Amino acid sequence: MTDTDGLHAGWVTTEGDDLYYEVRGNGKPLLMIPPAGGDGWQYSFVAEILADEYRVITFDRRGNARSTGHEPQNFEITQQSRDAVAVLRAVGEQSAVVFGNSSGAVIALDMARTQPQAVRAVVAHEAPLARLHPMARRWRRFFANVYATAFRFGPSLAALRFMLGAQLPVAKMIRATAPVNRHRRASAVPYRSDKQAAQVLIEHELLPVSNYLPDINGIKRDDVKMFVAVSEYGLSRRAWYAQVAQILAQGLNCELITLPGHHGSFMDMPSEFSAALRGVIDQAWA
Numbered sequence: 001m002t003d004t005d006g007l008h009a010g011w012v013t014t015e016g017d018d019l020y021y022e023v024r025g026n027g028k029p030l031l032m033i034p035p036a037g038g039d040g041w042q043y044s045f046v047a048e049i050l051a052d053e054y055r056v057i058t059f060d061r062r063g064n065a066r067s068t069g070h071e072p073q074n075f076e077i078t079q080q081s082r083d084a085v086a087v088l089r090a091v092g093e094q095s096a097v098v099f100g101n102s103s104g105a106v107i108a109l110d111m112a113r114t115q116p117q118a119v120r121a122v123v124a125h126e127a128p129l130a131r132l133h134p135m136a137r138r139w140r141r142f143f144a145n146v147y148a149t150a151f152r153f154g155p156s157l158a159a160l161r162f163m164l165g166a167q168l169p170v171a172k173m174i175r176a177t178a179p180v181n182r183h184r185r186a187s188a189v190p191y192r193s194d195k196q197a198a199q200v201l202i203e204h205e206l207l208p209v210s211n212y213l214p215d216i217n218g219i220k221r222d223d224v225k226m227f228v229a230v231s232e233y234g235l236s237r238r239a240w241y242a243q244v245a246q247i248l249a250q251g252l253n254c255e256l257i258t259l260p261g262h263h264g265s266f267m268d269m270p271s272e273f274s275a276a277l278r279g280v281i282d283q284a285w286a
Helices: 040-050 077-090 103-114 136-153 155-165 170-186 194-210 216-222 232-236 240-252 270-285
Strands: 002-004 007-014 017-024 028-033 054-059 096-101 119-125 225-231 255-259
Touching: 007 077, 017 040, 017 077, 028 040, 028 077, 028 103, 040 054, 040 170, 040 270, 054 077, 077 103, 096 103, 096 270, 103 119, 103 194, 103 216, 119 270, 136 155, 136 194, 155 170, 155 194, 216 240, 225 232, 225 240, 225 270, 232 240, 232 255, 240 255, 255 270
Parallel strands: 028 054, 028 096, 096 119, 119 225, 225 255
Antiparallel strands: 002 007, 007 017, 017 054
16 A cells, blocks of 8 residues: 555455555545546546545556456456445445446446445446447447457457447547556556457457446435436537437436536546536535
8 A cells, every 4th residue: 555645545355356546635435437448547637636625536447457357257347336345445435426437337327226335426427328329229239349340350459449439539538548548658556458458348348338227217216316427529419328328317317417528528628527526526415
């Protein structure tokens, strides 16, 4: 474990793997579950801003970034939810407001159903739930083809096909991840390789995440406070994942929150993103 400049870092061992986590600030806990690539450092800019008011907990998901990947042979979303709870327990928290983007949003939704005791509220930002979309067959076929591409041409080419076909702002996303990539290269804690990250995403994570169907009625029965978030970019372009967010919010009878920028603007617009997210977190703790 290390403590540097207000950052507390450590590992928790759970279900065969060591998960790396970071904690910033004090106050009410906010757990941030990372998206594809599983690298909690993607949230570091937002975490540093919100740490003035909250205890912000980020972590690397198993098989990704600085965490180990001994037991991810069969990607299980419920295991990902248990991992999140293990991180909370390791830092001395029983529950938190949980934010997740993309794959992280799917895991946050699963936490609301399978681990409600650990969830004060969920903010699910653009969860890629293909089965909720009116053209579900088209999008499930797309993800299946991306998966098949990995075995024909390799995971890196499949990841590129995924980026180009998923209605993401590719150029903006590449620019947004540039500082994250620089951090990975300079990090004193070793990262798994880009090739390993692409393999985990495409060959293990992609289909279970995109085919996940949240138990909307169960979440409502558990009475977990829910917020569904969508980006300005996705909403203005009627991207498929923005349409899913609207359907999800309607099904959960919860507020649809618009966050600044695009799918990954917690990296390239952290001040604006944090200001909007802070308002949602304040509602969650009210």
